[in-house]
Amino acid sequence: MYCATFVPPKVLVDRKKACSTSARIITKAIKAKIHEGVFARVDLERPVFTVVDEWQRYISNDPETDEQAYLDRCRGYRGMALYATQSLASLAYALGADSAAQAAINILLANIPTKILLCTSDEATVAWLRAVLPGVHWNSGAAKAI
Known part of the structure; x- marks a missing residue:
């Protein structure tokens, strides 16, 4: 059973209650909708903020939901993000060991101007x-x- 709670304007996701295959599919769908929503905003008076704890569980490296493309553009739509993870190794493990995964991590590190370690x-x-x-x-x- 997957637990996602929609509390406008918030989406709370609990992946602990999900099997990994369904959780990844639902997470990608939710992330895609959040990204679409940020980029479709017309009224940019108030910023929109995304908070993701245990980021290594949600990070992806695909054209529809990847964070490097999102972070590259979200500031223009007054979008902000807070991503919390244990280490760079946990991000590398989640994305894979190939050169594309390392390039994605390097892009993310470049697009996140403030880092708290x-x-x-x-x-x-x-x-x-x-x-x-x-x-x-x-x-x-x-x-x-x-």
């Missing part, structure tokens, strides 16, 4: 942090400027 031991995340913040010494989860 908490303590992590994930090697992929730490390697990315070292690449974008080379003047910081990363040691045992703690950072200090050098």
